[in-house]
Amino acid sequence: MSLTEAPTFDPAVAPDVRGPTAPFPATIFALGIASLVVVTLGVVVSQVNYAVSDRVLTPSCIEQQISPEDNGAIGVCNIVEALDDPLTTGSLYLGAAVGGLALILGLASYRRMDTERRRDHAITGAVLGAQGIILAIAILWFRSASPGLFAKHFLNFADLEGYGSAFVRGARNTLIMAFAGELGGIVIGLILGVLTLSSRRSVRAPARIYINFFRGTPLIWQLAAGYFVLLLGFNIRWPGLIVAIMIFALNTGAYAAEVFRAGIQSIERGQIEAARSLGMGYVQAMRYAIVPQAVRRVIPPLMNEFVILIKDTALVAVLGLTASEYDIFSTAREGQSATFNATFFTAAAIAYLIVTLPLIRLVNAAEKRLRSGLVGVVGAGG
Amino acid sequence: MADLETTNTAIRETTGRPLVRLEGIHKWFGNLHVLSGIDLTIQQRDVVVVIGPSGSGKSTLLRCVNMLEAPTLGKVWFEDEEITDIRADLNEVRTHMGIVFQAYNLFPHMTAVRNITLALEKVLKLPSDEAHDRAMDQLARVGVGNKASSYPGQLSGGQQQRVAIARALAMEPKVMLFDEVTSALDPELVGEVLEVMIRLAGDGMTMMVVTHEMGFAREVGTRMLFLDEGRVGEQGEPKDMFFRPQSDRLRQFLAKVL
Numbered sequence: 001m002s003l004t005e006a007p008t009f010d011p012a013v014a015p016d017v018r019g020p021t022a023p024f025p026a027t028i029f030a031l032g033i034a035s036l037v038v039v040t041l042g043v044v045v046s047q048v049n050y051a052v053s054d055r056v057l058t059p060s061c062i063e064q065q066i067s068p069e070d071n072g073a074i075g076v077c078n079i080v081e082a083l084d085d086p087l088t089t090g091s092l093y094l095g096a097a098v099g100g101l102a103l104i105l106g107l108a109s110y111r112r113m114d115t116e117r118r119r120d121h122a123i124t125g126a127v128l129g130a131q132g133i134i135l136a137i138a139i140l141w142f143r144s145a146s147p148g149l150f151a152k153h154f155l156n157f158a159d160l161e162g163y164g165s166a167f168v169r170g171a172r173n174t175l176i177m178a179f180a181g182e183l184g185g186i187v188i189g190l191i192l193g194v195l196t197l198s199s200r201r202s203v204r205a206p207a208r209i210y211i212n213f214f215r216g217t218p219l220i221w222q223l224a225a226g227y228f229v230l231l232l233g234f235n236i237r238w239p240g241l242i243v244a245i246m247i248f249a250l251n252t253g254a255y256a257a258e259v260f261r262a263g264i265q266s267i268e269r270g271q272i273e274a275a276r277s278l279g280m281g282y283v284q285a286m287r288y289a290i291v292p293q294a295v296r297r298v299i300p301p302l303m304n305e306f307v308i309l310i311k312d313t314a315l316v317a318v319l320g321l322t323a324s325e326y327d328i329f330s331t332a333r334e335g336q337s338a339t340f341n342a343t344f345f346t347a348a349a350i351a352y353l354i355v356t357l358p359l360i361r362l363v364n365a366a367e368k369r370l371r372s373g374l375v376g377v378v379g380a381g382g
Numbered sequence: 383m384a385d386l387e388t389t390n391t392a393i394r395e396t397t398g399r400p401l402v403r404l405e406g407i408h409k410w411f412g413n414l415h416v417l418s419g420i421d422l423t424i425q426q427r428d429v430v431v432v433i434g435p436s437g438s439g440k441s442t443l444l445r446c447v448n449m450l451e452a453p454t455l456g457k458v459w460f461e462d463e464e465i466t467d468i469r470a471d472l473n474e475v476r477t478h479m480g481i482v483f484q485a486y487n488l489f490p491h492m493t494a495v496r497n498i499t500l501a502l503e504k505v506l507k508l509p510s511d512e513a514h515d516r517a518m519d520q521l522a523r524v525g526v527g528n529k530a531s532s533y534p535g536q537l538s539g540g541q542q543q544r545v546a547i548a549r550a551l552a553m554e555p556k557v558m559l560f561d562e563v564t565s566a567l568d569p570e571l572v573g574e575v576l577e578v579m580i581r582l583a584g585d586g587m588t589m590m591v592v593t594h595e596m597g598f599a600r601e602v603g604t605r606m607l608f609l610d611e612g613r614v615g616e617q618g619e620p621k622d623m624f625f626r627p628q629s630d631r632l633r634q635f636l637a638k639v640l
Binding site: 268270271273274275276277278279280281284288289292293296 | 448450473474476477479480481483485487488489490491500501504505506546549550553
């Protein structure tokens with residue numbers, strides 16, 4: 001058979017080998033969403049319903065050791081009662097059932113969807129359905145244990161009244177420590193980072209020892225030890241907040257050093273060669289050509305370190321601060337020991353999130369901008 | 383003896399003073415013997431073209447001239463100074479030798495004009511207005527005067543490479559080293575860079591050029607070196623070497639690239 005006699009292809013009579021198209025991708029997608037919506041909405045609506053209406057302490061609440069003398073007992077009881085409300089129960093079971101339907105239909109049919117978009121719908125529907133099931137089961141399980149005791153200790157916000165200004169002060173102290181610590185750490189880190197890149201071992205070694213020590217020991221140990229080393233070793237009696245900032249700076253410096261080292265190493269060899277070939281010395285080349293470029297690249301990881309440091313400042317609790325020096329976590333601990341109500345820790349978590357979530361968004365945006373490769377142009381020129 | 387010295391000097395004056403002299407250059411990268419015993423003298427106004435297959439050590443040899451690569455063995459002189467001597471002030475020496483790289487190596491965080499004024503201000507210690515004037519002159523000279531405030535990322539490869547040439551020229555070097563400066567360029571941008579180099583050679587600049595542009599080598603080069611496996615395979619007048627290659631290796635190489 002010669003090549004010229006190749007069989008002709010007629011789309012009109014060509015058999016469709018794809019097989020039948022699976023039905024209703026949009027329905028599966030909708031079922032998945034419905035599952036999640038039913039579960040969350042059922043729980044939220046009955047919680048809100050109980051919270052806004054005037055209720056009393058029910059016998060079942062008292063059975064669960066929520067006594068009328070407890071501050072905020074009715075609020076706690078409302079949470080427990082709302083969890084047991086038929087609306088909650090019904091929506092949990094309904095949501096789980098709908099989720100199961102979406103999961104089964106989606107998994108059974110996604111391979112036979114005839115477009116990418118329909119397949120996406122089927123898969124997403126199945127995934128959302130699975131999430132609905134998991135959420136429903138988790139809430140049912142939680143409800144079957146001791147929700148009353150939990151709500152009494154962790155969701156009783158009544159005792160927090162009057163602690164608002166204390167938390168604001170705590171947040172301020174947390175940010176002061178994290179900010180000052182990060183700033184000091186960046187200065188230490190930049191110096192150490194450059195030292196670790198030296199071709200001379202005698203220069204590298206001390207920097208490496210410092211970095212390995214601070215990366216290799218727990219921060220909580222460094223805080224405690226730092227305090228006593230200053231006090232007993234050097235007879236320096238600084239306020240706890242200052243000691244904390246110093247230790248945070250020393251610790252962050254070790255991590256920032258690695259960030260700067262990696263940032264500097266990521267600059268192409270040609271850059272330092274170009275600078276040196278123009279007669280610049282090593283220090284000049286670093287200062288004008290390499291470090292300014294490296295600094296741009298290390299902004300996202302340094303911001304990451306900052307977010308980590310914000311949370312790590314909670315460790316100052318080991319220092320025994322005075323009340324005016326309390327950070328968020330110490331404030332919560334103080335409130336909890338005064339009222340025996342652990343809801344202060346729930347509030348602390350919310351306070352940390354208020355500070356960290358916008359920063360995390362900022363880090364992601366900065367990373368995205370860096371990846372887009374516009375940093376050399378826009379970063380310098382605006 | 384004293385007479386002989388004077389005579390030698392006199393001869394050197396008439397034939398052009400040797401600007402760069404390499405003697406017995408060897409370079410190992412680990413076990414790889416990249417250069418094995420190269421001698422080279424560059425006189426003033428020379429345009430020395432270095433050709434050869436990839437991996438033959440052309441770029442390494444060029445980089446030994448301004449000591450970006452230190453030879454493992456052998457000596458390099460610039461004018462009357464042995465710059466392989468550990469006591470040589472390389473930063474000072476390098477202000478007299480411009481180098482242009484294959485990858486341009488402009489500073490991406492600085493405008494074109496700032497790329498040039500940086501070394502003028504920080505190394506030559508020129509006042510900033512004088513540095514700026516000199517930079518603008520050089521940018522105009524290579525035909526990118528209107529791009530002074532652009533960042534490298536906003537320029538085409540050809541424009542970036544011309545800014546890089548202007549950056550090197552602004553230092554008023556005595557010799558210019560070109561390391562495959564057109565190899566990274568899109569074909570239609572090669573011409574504008576070669577044009578600048580041709581003009582530079584016409585102005586009497588001493589140049590050492592590692593290149594794959596055989597037309598440039600033949601027409602602009604005053605002397606040509608064919609490097610092969612770290613040795614000088616052949617050297618002489620470019621036209622002679624192109625039309626009457628003596629060795630098989632050069633014949634084979636030319637057959638492949640022409």
